[in-house]
Amino acid sequence: MPRRALRTRSRKRKQVRTPGGRLVTHYFDERPGMPRCGVCGKPLHGIRVEKPSKTSKSERTISRIYGGNVCTSCLEDALVNYAYDLWTAYETQASQ
Numbered sequence: 541m542p543r544r545a546l547r548t549r550s551r552k553r554k555q556v557r558t559p560g561g562r563l564v565t566h567y568f569d570e571r572p573g574m575p576r577c578g579v580c581g582k583p584l585h586g587i588r589v590e591k592p593s594k595t596s597k598s599e600r601t602i603s604r605i606y607g608g609n610v611c612t613s614c615l616e617d618a619l620v621n622y623a624y625d626l627w628t629a630y631e632t633q634a635s636q
């Protein structure tokens with residue numbers, strides 16, 4: 541039985557034959573999961589899935605507002621709704 545920190549499916553494992561003939565399992569570093577949209581949960585593209593220490597800032601994010609947190613379709617919907625709200629507020633002010 542491996543120690544508790546190693547007992548997870550997100551670690552890659554490999555069966556290795558030792559010089560004495562035993563078959564042992566070697567555990568590798570845990571891989572981070574795919575980054576996902578905060579609204580719909582779809583996986584985000586353009587972000588490298590590595591340990592943060594191994595990648596530069598530009599590889600970890602997208603240079604757009606809410607880039608790396610929200611997908612393009614959800615951001616477009618939010619911006620359209622915001623513009624609509626602004627427009628209706630302007631219309632009600634103008635009619636009074």
Ligand SMILES: [Zn+2]
Pocket residue numbers: 577578579580581582610611612613614615
């Ligand atoms: Zn989304």
